[in-house]
Every structure is written in C-alpha cells, then in structure tokens.
Amino acid sequence: MTSPHPFxxxxxxxxxxxxxxxKPHWITPTARGETRAAIYAAEGEVDGPLLKGRVIPMSGGDFPLTRPGGVIDFDARYLLEAEDGAVIYLENRGFRWARSEEIAQRMSRNEPVGFDDYYMRVTPRFDAPEGPHAWMSRHVFVGVAEKIPGANRIHYFVVR
Incomplete structure (x- = not known):
C-alpha cells in the first residue's frame, strides 16, 4: 500500500x-458549430455547515456549451444571499458527460438517471463581501453535482 502524497x-x-x-433556450448551432443553452436559476436554497441561505431568484444562470462527443461545458453565474443578508457572487465552471449514449438520451429528455451514470463536477469561485463570508473568496472549492429533472443539486467541498 502506498502512502498519500505529502501535499x-x-x-x-x-x-x-x-x-x-x-426551461432552456437553445442556440443551435452557434457560430462555433456547437449547441449552447441559456438556463436561468429560478430559485434555490443553500444548506450546510458553513453557509445557509438562498439563491436569489433569476439573478443569473448557466450558459452550457455542448461539445462534440456529448461533453457539456458549464459556465454558470448567479447570486446567493446568506442568512445574514450578505450577497455572494458565484461563478461555476465544470463538465458533465454521460457514461453511455442511452444515459445521454435519457438525460436530454430530462428523465431521472442514477448518480453513477454520469460525471458532473464543477470548480466554483465566490466573490463574498468582507466579514463572516470573506473566507469563501480565499479558498478553492470543488463541487460534485446531481442532475435531477428540472434542477441541479451541487455539493461543495472546500479544499484545505
């Protein structure tokens, strides 16, 4: 057994x-020859040990680009409001791809699929005001996302 890398x-x-x-709005094909969508964050909630609050409704959304081979390249930006009223800007980049063509078809029809049927990971950046949430602007995070019909659930982890 090997020991973990010291870093x-x-x-x-x-x-x-x-x-x-x-509901998504589609641009097909784009000038780049790929498919892009505009999908807005209608509403949402933030819940966890390090932050609680909500997604500010319609404060932004995701503009994913579907690349050849079915890889979806995310570019999401929207606002969060912490329980204390602080507004936090979120910029999320990441990728999603299905582990088979059949799963990709089910996902495109907005049907439920198992978590292990696809890869969906994001790397967020937060712009938080000075004060109790400033730590978010000084740490790297990774997110593991769940695609559920009509919604996303993203679990964020801070890298220490």
Whole structure:
C-alpha cells in the first residue's frame, strides 16, 4: 500500500446548493458549430455547515456549451444571499458527460438517471463581501453535482 502524497489536500463539506432551473433556450448551432443553452436559476436554497441561505431568484444562470462527443461545458453565474443578508457572487465552471449514449438520451429528455451514470463536477469561485463570508473568496472549492429533472443539486467541498 502506498502512502498519500505529502501535499495531498483534504476536502471538507461546506454546503449544498439546490437550484430549480427554468426551461432552456437553445442556440443551435452557434457560430462555433456547437449547441449552447441559456438556463436561468429560478430559485434555490443553500444548506450546510458553513453557509445557509438562498439563491436569489433569476439573478443569473448557466450558459452550457455542448461539445462534440456529448461533453457539456458549464459556465454558470448567479447570486446567493446568506442568512445574514450578505450577497455572494458565484461563478461555476465544470463538465458533465454521460457514461453511455442511452444515459445521454435519457438525460436530454430530462428523465431521472442514477448518480453513477454520469460525471458532473464543477470548480466554483465566490466573490463574498468582507466579514463572516470573506473566507469563501480565499479558498478553492470543488463541487460534485446531481442532475435531477428540472434542477441541479451541487455539493461543495472546500479544499484545505
């Protein structure tokens, strides 16, 4: 058995963001020859040991680009409001791809699939005001996302 690398980071669960999404608007094909969508964050909640609050309704959304081979390249930006009223800007980049063509078809029809049927990971950046949430603007996070019909649930971990 090998020991972990001495610089291997640890991950601490921070919070989960559950987002209800609007109906997508499609640009097919784009000038790049790929498909892009605009999907807005209708509402949502933030719940976890390090942050509680809500997604500010319609404060932004995701503009994913579907690349050849079915890889979805996320570019999401929206606002969070912490329980204390602080507004926090979230910028999320990441990827989603299905582990088979049949799963990809089910996901495109907005049908439920198992968590192990796809890869969906994000790397967020937060812009938080000075005060109790400033730590979010000084740490790296990773998110593991769940695609559920009409919504996303993203579990965020702070890298220590």
């Amino acid at each position: 291997q980071p640890t991950l601490d669960f921070a919070f989960t963001i559950s987002i209800t999404l609007t």
